[in-house]
Amino acid sequence: MVTISDVANATGLSTTTVSRVLNHYPYVAEETRNAVLKAVEQLGYIPNNAAQTLRRQKTNTIAVLVPRLTNPFFSHLIEKIEVEAAKMGMQILICHTRYSKQKEMEYLYLLNTKQVDGIIMTSIENKWKDIYKLIRNDPIVLCNEYVNEANVPIIRLNQVEGGYIGTKHLIEKGHTKIGYCSGGILSGVGFDRFQGYKQAMEEYELEIKQEWLFNDTFSDLDGRRVIHCIASLPDRPSAFFAGSDEVAVGMISEAKKINMKVPDDIAVIGFDDQFIAQIVEPALTTIHQPIQKIGEFTMQAMVQLLRSQTISNKREVFELPLSLIVRESS
Amino acid sequence: MVTISDVANATGLSTTTVSRVLNHYPYVAEETRNAVLKAVEQLGYIPNNAAQTLRRQKTNTIAVLVPRLTNPFFSHLIEKIEVEAAKMGMQILICHTRYSKQKEMEYLYLLNTKQVDGIIMTSIENKWKDIYKLIRNDPIVLCNEYVNEANVPIIRLNQVEGGYIGTKHLIEKGHTKIGYCSGGILSGVGFDRFQGYKQAMEEYELEIKQEWLFNDTFSDLDGRRVIHCIASLPDRPSAFFAGSDEVAVGMISEAKKINMKVPDDIAVIGFDDQFIAQIVEPALTTIHQPIQKIGEFTMQAMVQLLRSQTISNKREVFELPLSLIVRESS
DNA sequence: CTGAAAGCGCTAACAC
DNA sequence: GTGTTAGCGCTTTCAG
Numbered sequence: 001m002v003t004i005s006d007v008a009n010a011t012g013l014s015t016t017t018v019s020r021v022l023n024h025y026p027y028v029a030e031e032t033r034n035a036v037l038k039a040v041e042q043l044g045y046i047p048n049n050a051a052q053t054l055r056r057q058k059t060n061t062i063a064v065l066v067p068r069l070t071n072p073f074f075s076h077l078i079e080k081i082e083v084e085a086a087k088m089g090m091q092i093l094i095c096h097t098r099y100s101k102q103k104e105m106e107y108l109y110l111l112n113t114k115q116v117d118g119i120i121m122t123s124i125e126n127k128w129k130d131i132y133k134l135i136r137n138d139p140i141v142l143c144n145e146y147v148n149e150a151n152v153p154i155i156r157l158n159q160v161e162g163g164y165i166g167t168k169h170l171i172e173k174g175h176t177k178i179g180y181c182s183g184g185i186l187s188g189v190g191f192d193r194f195q196g197y198k199q200a201m202e203e204y205e206l207e208i209k210q211e212w213l214f215n216d217t218f219s220d221l222d223g224r225r226v227i228h229c230i231a232s233l234p235d236r237p238s239a240f241f242a243g244s245d246e247v248a249v250g251m252i253s254e255a256k257k258i259n260m261k262v263p264d265d266i267a268v269i270g271f272d273d274q275f276i277a278q279i280v281e282p283a284l285t286t287i288h289q290p291i292q293k294i295g296e297f298t299m300q301a302m303v304q305l306l307r308s309q310t311i312s313n314k315r316e317v318f319e320l321p322l323s324l325i326v327r328e329s330s
Numbered sequence: 331m332v333t334i335s336d337v338a339n340a341t342g343l344s345t346t347t348v349s350r351v352l353n354h355y356p357y358v359a360e361e362t363r364n365a366v367l368k369a370v371e372q373l374g375y376i377p378n379n380a381a382q383t384l385r386r387q388k389t390n391t392i393a394v395l396v397p398r399l400t401n402p403f404f405s406h407l408i409e410k411i412e413v414e415a416a417k418m419g420m421q422i423l424i425c426h427t428r429y430s431k432q433k434e435m436e437y438l439y440l441l442n443t444k445q446v447d448g449i450i451m452t453s454i455e456n457k458w459k460d461i462y463k464l465i466r467n468d469p470i471v472l473c474n475e476y477v478n479e480a481n482v483p484i485i486r487l488n489q490v491e492g493g494y495i496g497t498k499h500l501i502e503k504g505h506t507k508i509g510y511c512s513g514g515i516l517s518g519v520g521f522d523r524f525q526g527y528k529q530a531m532e533e534y535e536l537e538i539k540q541e542w543l544f545n546d547t548f549s550d551l552d553g554r555r556v557i558h559c560i561a562s563l564p565d566r567p568s569a570f571f572a573g574s575d576e577v578a579v580g581m582i583s584e585a586k587k588i589n590m591k592v593p594d595d596i597a598v599i600g601f602d603d604q605f606i607a608q609i610v611e612p613a614l615t616t617i618h619q620p621i622q623k624i625g626e627f628t629m630q631a632m633v634q635l636l637r638s639q640t641i642s643n644k645r646e647v648f649e650l651p652l653s654l655i656v657r658e659s660s
Numbered sequence: 661c662t663g664a665a666a667g668c669g670c671t672a673a674c675a676c
Numbered sequence: 677g678t679g680t681t682a683g684c685g686c687t688t689t690c691a692g
Contacts, residue, residue: 053380093421093423246605279606
């Protein structure tokens, strides 16, 4: 391995000077600089990252905790965050938690082992109290998912509004019996969306029947299950707000199988505006989330946190708007 | 920051002994061990990764170069590789090349800056000659994409067979005019699939018309474009083999818009067996790729490479079979 | 079974 | 403008 002292020896200079050239220090003689650069080139010298990190006490990489890489929402989000990070000369370390409390905790440890300078959490599995113990005043920003107790920058979407505009749209289409399903009930995102749904229903004084509500729906399979439940109900909802496009698409697909017409027998609306929303038939009405913007804001917040060495006991919330995409399923 | 010497001081032992306990050295007195562990716990000591890496000259992380996170094939592949790596106590660093030659080169540098112990490439943008210059005899394994000159372990799918069985299926359905499209022509994967297509066509002595062939098709938009081209042809193909499910789905969606019936007017077959293949209507006949197996084999090959410190100038090819999933679009 | 000492490769005071 | 020196936190001979 070629080290900085090899370069120093080759040029007859000190390692300090070599280091200065490499780090673009202002006051180095043009001649010296060229000599160093030439030697670096010739010897094929490349700085050792571990040594730099140990010395500088910073890694220039930030961890992004993400529950599921195969979920399009997250893969698009990560893609954007990565692009933004690259612009700032930073690397991202993708930490795949697979919705596991333990994995999440393990990854939060990266901050302690000085493997990353900061952490972006796109989902939260553990109690904030426990998370906070690990991260203390370290740079952390919450993106998408959030908790109210967290005193850190939070970039989130107005999920209440999302639930509200989707439901209101169905109501305006003439529906009065509207079902709803979401992923985990513990998720702040899921909770907020439900609040939006409730808000719209109450505003129009519509009844929310317990049997029209479903939980723990994540995949198309869950959507299929929900459709069967609905079909067997004496008093069926005429419209349904699904917690994600995958679930909605599963519902549509299964509805057709059992001869329920969409949107005539049951109108369906999803959440996310994924690729499949345009492909399924009828095309899915859904709530669009400005993923690019979230990614951008998140990295901005992180960079700011990293710059200001002060304690980050500051709660800052950036809330971005959602929009309704009307297609054929409603 | 709590360091190893803090623990040493607290226990009245040397840093050496503390290090031994932490690294599960055999000969440490039970009493000593407990004392260390207790101090570690009390002080909240956590080893500094950069220091360990610098000293040990290994990182325990391997880089996975991937062109596009949002492509389901790759996100599923990465997910599996990550799981396998975790089993071996290794981390993976996801390197998003975005199909950029330059980005790829930058990431290959990670090996030189000792930020990773090995590299898995799932796509190849640069000439192998140039890549080889950077990586020399370092641990590298090719996964999915490959080049013939590479003297490294290669885990790949039998793409020739994939092209062949898909085409043969269409022929057996009675089609004689069969079109074909693929992504980049430079890709070994794309090239092989085309060979399989050609092989089947030749075997049945069917004509391959140049106007039925398309290139650089990646997204559903490309599929839509292709359908319009086909529709305007005096001599139309009656079946089409698309290079990916996305493209196939775009074709189906657009075909319906211009009143071409699938599969009657045009049969379509895709490649990948993604989620959308089951959702689109008619459901898409496609080639299934055993992604889990590829991920597993790839990590196995990498671990073996890492273990055997010898030079890896050995070309080893593992080829996995593909299978045809017949649905309604053919 | 334990400790002293060296050093992994780099950067940053501090001096000149 | 450049060099000397110390040290980031850890592991590993080597000696006892």
